[in-house]
Amino acid sequence: MLVVELKKDIVGVKVSRKAPPITHLLFADDILIFGQANMQHVNNILQIIKEFGNLPGQMLNFEKSCVYFSNNLSPYTCDTLANALNMSLVVDSEKYLGAPLLLGHSKLNFWRGHKTGKGIKFIAWDNINKSKDLGGIGFRDLETFNISLICKLVWKIISDNDELWIQILRAKCGTRINIWMDNWVIGLGHPPVSADGLVNTVSYTYGSDIFHEGTRNWKESPIHYLFEPISASKILDMNVPVIGNDTLIWFLDRKGLFSVKSVYNVMTRQSEVVTGTYVIPQQVWKTLWKIKLPHKVKLFVWKCIQDIVPTRDKLSRYKCGIETHSWFFYRVISWFHTRANLNFGTEISTESLNKLLMVFVWSIWKDRCSKKFQNHDPNRVMTLDNINKMVYYVPSHAVNLNTQLQIHKWKPPDFGYLKINIDASFFKESLQGGTRLIIRNFAGHCHGVQGQYFNVGMMQGIEVELECKALTASVSLAVTRSLTHVVFEYDNEVLIKSINEQVPCVHWMNQGLVLNIKFLLNKIRHWKCNSVRRTSNTVADKIAKKARSTKLSFEFFNEYPSGIQGWITQDYDVSSI
Numbered sequence: 001m002l003v004v005e006l007k008k009d010i011v012g013v014k015v016s017r018k019a020p021p022i023t024h025l026l027f028a029d030d031i032l033i034f035g036q037a038n039m040q041h042v043n044n045i046l047q048i049i050k051e052f053g054n055l056p057g058q059m060l061n062f063e064k065s066c067v068y069f070s071n072n073l074s075p076y077t078c079d080t081l082a083n084a085l086n087m088s089l090v091v092d093s094e095k096y097l098g099a100p101l102l103l104g105h106s107k108l109n110f111w112r113g114h115k116t117g118k119g120i121k122f123i124a125w126d127n128i129n130k131s132k133d134l135g136g137i138g139f140r141d142l143e144t145f146n147i148s149l150i151c152k153l154v155w156k157i158i159s160d161n162d163e164l165w166i167q168i169l170r171a172k173c174g175t176r177i178n179i180w181m182d183n184w185v186i187g188l189g190h191p192p193v194s195a196d197g198l199v200n201t202v203s204y205t206y207g208s209d210i211f212h213e214g215t216r217n218w219k220e221s222p223i224h225y226l227f228e229p230i231s232a233s234k235i236l237d238m239n240v241p242v243i244g245n246d247t248l249i250w251f252l253d254r255k256g257l258f259s260v261k262s263v264y265n266v267m268t269r270q271s272e273v274v275t276g277t278y279v280i281p282q283q284v285w286k287t288l289w290k291i292k293l294p295h296k297v298k299l300f301v302w303k304c305i306q307d308i309v310p311t312r313d314k315l316s317r318y319k320c321g322i323e324t325h326s327w328f329f330y331r332v333i334s335w336f337h338t339r340a341n342l343n344f345g346t347e348i349s350t351e352s353l354n355k356l357l358m359v360f361v362w363s364i365w366k367d368r369c370s371k372k373f374q375n376h377d378p379n380r381v382m383t384l385d386n387i388n389k390m391v392y393y394v395p396s397h398a399v400n401l402n403t404q405l406q407i408h409k410w411k412p413p414d415f416g417y418l419k420i421n422i423d424a425s426f427f428k429e430s431l432q433g434g435t436r437l438i439i440r441n442f443a444g445h446c447h448g449v450q451g452q453y454f455n456v457g458m459m460q461g462i463e464v465e466l467e468c469k470a471l472t473a474s475v476s477l478a479v480t481r482s483l484t485h486v487v488f489e490y491d492n493e494v495l496i497k498s499i500n501e502q503v504p505c506v507h508w509m510n511q512g513l514v515l516n517i518k519f520l521l522n523k524i525r526h527w528k529c530n531s532v533r534r535t536s537n538t539v540a541d542k543i544a545k546k547a548r549s550t551k552l553s554f555e556f557f558n559e560y561p562s563g564i565q566g567w568i569t570q571d572y573d574v575s576s577i
Contacts, residue, residue, distance in 0.1 A: 007253075009208065010035045020164065030096075037073055042084045050530050062086045066094065070346045105443050122308035130268060132289045133282055137302065142514045148263040155258040159248045162241065178205045186509060192231035201226065216240040241515035256508025280305065293353055293390060294573070297362045304361065315398065359390045401540065407530040410536050410571050415442045417485045417526075422474045423540035424466040425548045434547030435470035437492065444572040450555040450565055451547035464506050467492045468513035470544070471499075484525040489532050491541075496531040539567045 005009050005023045012021030013034045025032040027250040035041040042447040068090040069078045081459065082089050094101040131135025156163075185192050192200070202212060204226055210219050218240075223232050249256035251265060284305070288298060303309045363386065367378035413419035419440050426433040433454045452473065454466060471490065478486050490496055498505040498514050499521070508512060521527055534541060543564065547553060556564070 004044065004048055010041060010048075018456050022164070030089070037069055037077065037081060039084065042081055046085065066082055066090045080475075090561070122310070123306055127306070131265070133285050134268065135280060136287050137299070140264070144267050145260075145264055147267065148260045149197065152258065152260050153262045155248075155250070158259070179207055179210070180205070185231060185240050188231060188234050192235065193228045194226050195224075195226060198226060209237075209270070211240075217241060233355065239512050239516070242511040243519045244512070244515045254507050255504055256511065257504075286296070287354070291358070293355055293358060297358055297390065300365065301358045301363045309365070346551060355391045356387070359387050363387055410539070412440065412442045412444050413487045416443065417487050418447060418478075418483055419487045420474050420478065421487060421489045421537050421540040422470045423491065423537055423544045424470040425544040426466050427540070427548065432548060432551075433466045434544045434549075435466060435473060436543035436547055437470070437474045438539050438568070440568075444568075446560065448477075448555070448557040449560060451543050452553045453547045453551050455551070464495060465510050465513070467495050467509050468506070468517065469497065472513060472517055472520070475517055475524070479520055479523045486524055486526070487528045487530060489530050489537060491534045491537045494530040496529050499529045539564075539571045542567050 001010075001024045005012070010023050010033070012023035014021050022034050024034065033045055035045060049060050062085075065085075065087045066089065067085055067087045069081070078089060126141075128136050129139035129141045132138050169431065179192065180194070181191060183189065184207070204222065210222055210226070212215060212219055214273055218236055218238075220236065223235055226232075227235065237273070247256070250258040250262065251264040253259055266376070288301060288305070291298065300309075363383050367383060370376040371378060410421070420437050422435070422437045423438075424433060424435045433456070435449060436449075436451045438449050441447060452470075454469070466492070471488065474488060494505045495514075498511075499517060504514065505513045521529075571576050
């Protein structure tokens with residue numbers, strides 16, 4: 001097919017003038033061929049089918065094949081060409097893999113409610129198909145979920161350049177990104193605002209137009225001329241990585257990656273749920289589903305909080321003639337529903353009390369139903385034993401905490417390498433922080449210590465930004481001093497994973513800093529980035545805190561203060577050599 005497409009034996013169809021032509025689409029063992037409605041194309045298609053059959057010895061089944069023509073052709077022409085192909089015409093009801101092959105602009109209804117009029121509905125469906133954190137039980141709202149899936153297609157159209165179907169839709173619908181129309185300035189939340197009285201913007205359309213030629217450094221004068229002060233300041237504060245391309249960022253995800261889940265969560269977001277006269281905070285639901293108890297217990301307690309357990313009192317609201325003497329159980333449910341604060345002493349934790357109450361109420365209801373419907377008398381001893389097992393149940397896969405509390409000390413690098421340990425100390429309330437690094441060789445000898453103080457300037461208090469700056473300073477120092485064999489150690493697993501892998505793990509605001517770090521690392525002949533425990537990074541941690549607390553930047557490469565020298569000596573593990 002690719003050969004005949006190049007030879008123009010078959011001319012594909014286009015959805016618009018600028019769209020790429022489509023000659024064929026393959027799916028498993030099926031093929032769709034597109035061409036012009038004339039005898040020349042018909043003969044060329046038949047010849048291709050014949051040549052294909054001669055190669056593997058497989059012939060096309062014409063009885064299972066069909067042809068579809070544009071509405072612009074007359075019925076006589078359609079019949080003539082279909083007979084020449086020896087294929088039947090496609091009908092409107094034709095299906096492929098169980099789905100309609102031809103769809104017009106009408107919408108199909110795939111979901112209908114089942115209305116039988118039987119039973120009592122204690123809770124509306126709209127309150128069930130919410131997430132568990134919002135008081136539902138996790139059933140998805142299909143209409144909202146469908147909109148989320150459509151958003152995924154839109155996102156692929158505007159962000160993906162490789163797939164053919166995206167190129168076709170983009171050519172038909174069109175898309176352009178420029179500095180005046182799009183939300184591209186970090187921290188602004190909207191497209192930048194032009195300066196008062198600005199008229200001529202023809203020469204400035206894309207981001208590269210406000211860079212110095214051949215670089216990614218901002219042109220300060222044009223930026224102040226084009227944009228109002230706040231927008232100009234935000235632009236100049238942006239760190240543009242020296243490598244990488246422009247990328248669309250999905251603000252609803254910390255990594256900037258689109259997900260259907262994020263769209264769905266935003267569309268169904270609700271801060272609290274109202275049940276009767278009670279307002280139930282979202283934290284109640286989160287606490288309920290996180291408790292380590294069998295799901296049947298948590299589901300029953302969920303019904304209690306939603307006030308949909310079929311007690312006599314509840315049923316009497318829907319049917320007449322039902323006595324409401326089950327006052328004890330209703331009061332237990334009411335206690336949990338209102339989350340009253342009972343004082344059981346200080347020896348029992350809130351979590352244990354919640355677990356005990358949940359299992360206790362579920363056991364009472366279970367014994368009550370066994371007596372009511374199966375005439376089984378409750379066994380008090382067995383019930384208490386089951387309560388005890390559920391409340392104090394330890395999963396078989398529980399980890400031995402002793403293996404997690406081992407102390408890991410700093411270890412020297414291999415012979416010929418230098419190891420740089422990095423850390424950052426951050427005070428979120430004041431946006432103040434300090435970074436540090438320490439360089440040591442295979443014998444534990446220190447080759448340098450550096451600490452730097454940062455006063456504000458952090459983007460929205462994202463701590464990883466300071467971690468990125470600390471690693472950037474370390475790699476820059478290694479490049480400046482022409483180090484060729486370096487091991488970088490950090491107790492930030494997310495950042496190290498972002499360096500060693502292609503998929504970003506840090507916040508999207510810091511991905512530019514990660515690209516800069518990778519660019520600098522390429523200048524070092526042999527390097528490694530390792531993630532370590534904090535106990536293996538204690539000296540760097542202490543130096544970072546010293547820079548933050550003293551609000552001073554410092555560096556030492558020969559003689560070191562007694563305090564820092566003491567940390568280094570104490571941290572060195574001779575037995576690891």
